Amino acid sequence: MRAGMALQTETAMTPRTLFKPSRKVLQRKCACGGTPGPTGECDECRRKRLTFQRNLRNVKAQHNNHSARVKPHITARASSPSGRASSASPIGHDFNRIAVRPERRRMGQPGKSMSVTPEDQEREKPSPKQGSATIQCNGGGGYEILYGGWGGATCGTKDCVTTHESFHMADWQAKWPTGCAGQPKGYLPKGDPPDNPLMSASNYKSFLKASECKAHTADLACAEALAKPAACEKTVEDYVKLTHDQRSHWCGSSLGTRVGLILGGAATGAGIGARLGGGLGALIGAGIGLVGGIIASLFL
Numbered sequence: 001m002r003a004g005m006a007l008q009t010e011t012a013m014t015p016r017t018l019f020k021p022s023r024k025v026l027q028r029k030c031a032c033g034g035t036p037g038p039t040g041e042c043d044e045c046r047r048k049r050l051t052f053q054r055n056l057r058n059v060k061a062q063h064n065n066h067s068a069r070v071k072p073h074i075t076a077r078a079s080s081p082s083g084r085a086s087s088a089s090p091i092g093h094d095f096n097r098i099a100v101r102p103e104r105r106r107m108g109q110p111g112k113s114m115s116v117t118p119e120d121q122e123r124e125k126p127s128p129k130q131g132s133a134t135i136q137c138n139g140g141g142g143y144e145i146l147y148g149g150w151g152g153a154t155c156g157t158k159d160c161v162t163t164h165e166s167f168h169m170a171d172w173q174a175k176w177p178t179g180c181a182g183q184p185k186g187y188l189p190k191g192d193p194p195d196n197p198l199m200s201a202s203n204y205k206s207f208l209k210a211s212e213c214k215a216h217t218a219d220l221a222c223a224e225a226l227a228k229p230a231a232c233e234k235t236v237e238d239y240v241k242l243t244h245d246q247r248s249h250w251c252g253s254s255l256g257t258r259v260g261l262i263l264g265g266a267a268t269g270a271g272i273g274a275r276l277g278g279g280l281g282a283l284i285g286a287g288i289g290l291v292g293g294i295i296a297s298l299f300l
Contacts, residue, residue, distance in 0.1 A: 125190040125204050128168040128211055130219060130246075133161050135168050139185030141178075143169045155232035157239045160222035167215035170271045175207065209250055214264045216247035221292050266290035 034042035041049070127134045132148030145165040150158055172179065172189065176196070179189030191199025191207075199207065223240045226232075269289020277284065 125192070125201060126208065127188055127190075128165075128172075128208060128215065130161050130164040130215070131242075133165055135165050135172060135188065137180035137183045137185060137187040137189075139183075141181045141183075143172060143180060145169070155235040155239075156226045157223070157235065160219050160226070160239065160243070163222045164215045164219035166272060167218050167268050168211055170268050171207075171211040171214070174271060210264060212250040213247065213252075214268055216243055216250055217265065218268075218289075218292055219243050220247050262290060262294055264289075265292045265294075 030036045030040070030042040030045055032042060032045055034044060036042055037046065039046060127136075131150060133150045134146050134148070135143050136146050138144035145162065147153075147158070147161065150161045152158075153161060176189040179195055180187065183189075189195040191197065191204050220240070220243045223236065223243050226236045226239075228236050266286045266289045269285035269287070269292065271282075272285050272289075
């Protein structure tokens with residue numbers, strides 16, 4: 001038999017084997033080991049994933065709502081066991097523990113404008129004043145009076161404000177004679193660096209109280225000596241009452257205060273007189289200040 005015929009006969013006699021794929025389809029198990037659904041994950045994992053995505057969208061929405069106005073601040077808070085179970089994510093994060101709230105203090109806004117604590121009040125060092133008038137550094141190394149609303153005062157009351165603030169200026173010059181050196185206009189020494197001497201808040205307040213008592217005493221003496229024509233009677237009487245009430249507030253009524261008024265009046269008068277007229281001016285000023293202190297003490 002020829003080779004070609006043998007090959008053909010062998011081929012004809014060999015049964016045809018057809019490839020039949022297995023009916024078993026490999027199915028991927030869910031990450032948790034459960035039976036997957038159409039999406040390849042079990043119902044429990046699908047529920048957790050959807051809950052996670054929903055909570056994430058809510059957090060982002062809250063953040064976007066606040067970010068245009070304030071900086072969000074995230075804090076943790078306790079949640080119930082049921083809340084943790086309902087919002088648990090596949091990565092183990094509990095979104096019920098997240099709360100978004102705005103910062104209480106806004107950017108650029110000082111904490112103090114929001115509230116003042118008792119400690120802040122103890123550290124405050126107010127300026128000497130008669131209403132809106134006060135003293136300050138003039139920018140050239142000396143002191144000056146800033147009248148504020150009293151700049152246009154009538155019926156002689158501006159002169160009394162000048163007397164009041166001049167007493168403050170004398171006290172400040174005696175305590176801080178070079179306190180305005182190198183300082184800008186508007187600065188006022190209060191015993192803080194670079195002032196010399198330095199003063200604690202309590203010591204400063206005692207110094208200010210004594211200065212206010214002397215200033216209001218001289219201020220009241222000036223006001224009571226003002227003329228009261230018909231056009232000025234109400235203005236002068238109101239100023240006298242205002243100054244009397246302020247002097248009562250600052251001076252009190254103890255014996256020590258009375259003595260302090262007399263001696264302080266004499267010392268301040270001497271200081272003012274010395275600047276105006278040398279030794280003789282100091283003597284005259286001391287006498288005037290002494291009489292003013294005595295008169296003021298009688299009203300306490």
